[in-house]
Amino acid sequence: MKTPVPAFVLILLASAATTAVVLPIATAQTAPDAGPAAAPLAAQPTAVPASPLVTGLPDFTRLVEQVGPAVVKIDTTMGGRRAAARGAQTPDEAFPGDEQIPEIFRRFFGPGFQMPGPGGQGPAPRGRAMGTGFLISDDGYVLTNHHVIDNADEVTVTMSDLREFTAKVVGSDERSDVALLKIDGEGLPVLRTANGSAVKPGQWAVAIGSPFGLEQSVTAGIVSAVGRSNPYANQQYVPFIQTDVAINQGNSGGPLLNTAGEVIGINSQIFSNSGGYMGVSFAIPIDVAMNVVGQLKETGRVQRGQLGVVFSRSAITTEQARGFGLPDTLGALVTEVVPDSAADKAGIEPGDVIRSADGIAIRQPSDLPPIVGNKVPGTKMKIGVLREGRERTFDVTLSELDEGAVADAGAARPGAPSGAPSAGANALGLVTQDLTDAQRRQLGLDANEGVGIARVEGMAAREAGLSPGDVVLRVGRKPVGSAAALARELRDVEPGQTVMLLVRSPGGGSRFVAITPDADE
Missing domain, CATH: 2.40.10.120 (Thrombin, subunit H)
Structure with missing residues (x-):
């Protein structure tokens, strides 16, 4: 099917069949019997041309x-x-x-x-x-x-x-x-x-x-x-x-x-x-x-350099900043680190907030990929992060970009945990369960990593988007591998206190979720 050639039509404001009428701004006042009407007033041209109103345009x-x-x-x-x-x-x-x-x-x-x-x-x-x-x-x-x-x-x-x-x-x-x-x-x-x-x-x-x-x-x-x-x-x-x-x-x-x-x-x-x-x-x-x-x-x-981190594509929220004790919402929040990557070897961890790369400030997550990706593999870089309120700098040597490795790290694995809950509801209203070795393998987790969510009873947790089948990997920066360990980490949470959970969902990658329970939870 050929795309039709567009027709361009020049539309005139007045066609040949119409006559333009010019109306005077003002006319002379005449009496009914004063004879021929006076000529309309017309603006007289000035003796000197007016100066241009706009100057200096390129x-x-x-x-x-x-x-x-x-x-x-x-x-x-x-x-x-x-x-x-x-x-x-x-x-x-x-x-x-x-x-x-x-x-x-x-x-x-x-x-x-x-x-x-x-x-x-x-x-x-x-x-x-x-x-x-x-x-x-x-x-x-x-x-x-x-x-x-x-x-x-x-x-x-x-x-x-x-x-x-x-x-x-x-x-x-x-x-x-x-x-x-x-x-x-x-x-x-x-x-x-x-x-x-x-x-x-x-x-x-x-x-x-x-x-x-x-x-x-x-x-x-x-x-x-x-x-x-x-x-x-x-x-x-x-x-x-x-x-x-x-x-x-x-x-x-x-x-x-x-x-x-x-x-x-x-x-x-x-x-x-x-x-x-x-x-x-x-x-x-x-x-x-x-x-x-x-x-x-x-x-x-x-060829593009690869740091080997997965981070939230959206900007850090005010609630997330409060949960991590950050001074502001600038930077890229790391949710996963690719095993054996440049970031992993350098010591960067989930929960770190990348604030600079080779001295260039990272204000929002989208600032980071162009800086790293436009360097060749083998380039040495200094990555500045905020960790637990302290600024730290890591020396990294970029590897070659492997889209598959990053995609695998950032993607959800099939197989939501199932079975009977093994712990009661905690301060966040989460009813959790331990994962079996087979479930961890299916989810791509290490041994003793992750806690399954069986039921969500807390209003704040539901509003934050948590649902049955999600897996909690960390409380703040602390890894959890059992329902009992998660309960211990949440034991001292008070109403109004913001808690950060690193969560992996069956329908998406890992993400940090900020939850602030109310007094009645």
């Missing part, structure tokens, strides 16, 4: 003239592989995989991409997608987005002077959404890259790209924020630059520039309810992209 014409030739249009042709990967989707969908991402977060191709027919049956038709890229070397290396060229059979690069080149995909990284292409050429125009750490909210930013196939289109705005995370896609290693620069279909992969004409980012995504620009755009920082480029050039793949 003029981007020189910037565009100098850097525009290094911005290219990218056309990709896709066959059965890509269409089959999309499955049965409707022709108006904007990009592959968008059925898994909320409507408001979009990564855009250009017009013309064709989807397979209903049900995905039969041979998938060939389709085309369009994006933008830019030259980073005079011998033909081109930077763009991974999602622009993903699974493409053919990639064509068109220069601003309309020269066309067939491009080779040197390498592509889905995690960062960065791809490196190569065309044959020499003495080609090149864009300079900026110092990514110097990008600040409020500075001017310019985008050049091919929205809807309209190549060399220029838009401008300001940097709205830096270090934004993407909660809707697996791109936790990219601290996005947010701007209000107009970005639409076909802008993907194009440069985001500062007023010096240096690249500060690669335009990648927008936040939208409509599928079009709504004032919130996102770009991949250029320093993140160039780190990927260096590895793609050298090895064709990207």
Whole structure:
């Protein structure tokens, strides 16, 4: 099924069949018998032109003239592989995989991409997608987005002077959404890259790209924020630059520039309810992209450092901070440590709050993955944590990212504990039971680790989200391995006192739960 070519209609405010009527602001007063009406009053032009009301606005014409030739249009042709990967989707969908991402977060191709027919049956038709890229070397290396060229059979690069080149995909990284292409050429125009750490909210930013196939289109705005995370896609290693620069279909992969004409980012995504620009755009920082480029050039793949911790993705709450005796809610709260990982060998434990990495402050959990993930395995780092009210620093040597190990550590294991309760309700109103060796093996726990929850009688515990089948691993930082041990740890809990429980649920990973019992519990 071919995507219909959109029709663009210019609507005039007044059609040829209507006559514009100009009404005077004021007319002269005349008596009924005063003869011909007086001419309407008209404003008289001033002798001296008025001064402009707005001055000092930037003029981007020189910037565009100098850097525009290094911005290219990218056309990709896709066959059965890509269409089959999309499955049965409707022709108006904007990009592959968008059925898994909320409507408001979009990564855009250009017009013309064709989807397979209903049900995905039969041979998938060939389709085309369009994006933008830019030259980073005079011998033909081109930077763009991974999602622009993903699974493409053919990639064509068109220069601003309309020269066309067939491009080779040197390498592509889905995690960062960065791809490196190569065309044959020499003495080609090149864009300079900026110092990514110097990008600040409020500075001017310019985008050049091919929205809807309209190549060399220029838009401008300001940097709205830096270090934004993407909660809707697996791109936790990219601290996005947010701007209000107009970005639409076909802008993907194009440069985001500062007023010096240096690249500060690669335009990648927008936040939208409509599928079009709504004032919130996102770009991949250029320093993140160039780190990927260096590895793609050298090895064709990207290696990332791994610390080996699982932490809560949501910010520390006020109640959690009170339960752990923290001075504030900043940092990343560690819920699990991968066995034999860099963090485990260094001595980091569940309940630690990571506050800094190599001297960079960790204000929220999403700050940590980009710092660690953009370093190569073997890098030595200093990790600052808060533990029991004291600041501590651990020296770690990053291992290579193993997604499976972290996923296994953070995932729930099947098999909720069952059997008769072995302890009465405690101060939190939890009726608990000991776990058997078989249950611990099924849950991925060590010997003498964890206590099963059989029933939840306390109101505060229910409101905190605890339910039968959950397993309590720790009270605060103290591991518990039996119902009796849990009862001892909760023996002195008083009403109004916040208690932190590390809990593993059958339907999710481990998490710290803050519970503050009332006086009547």
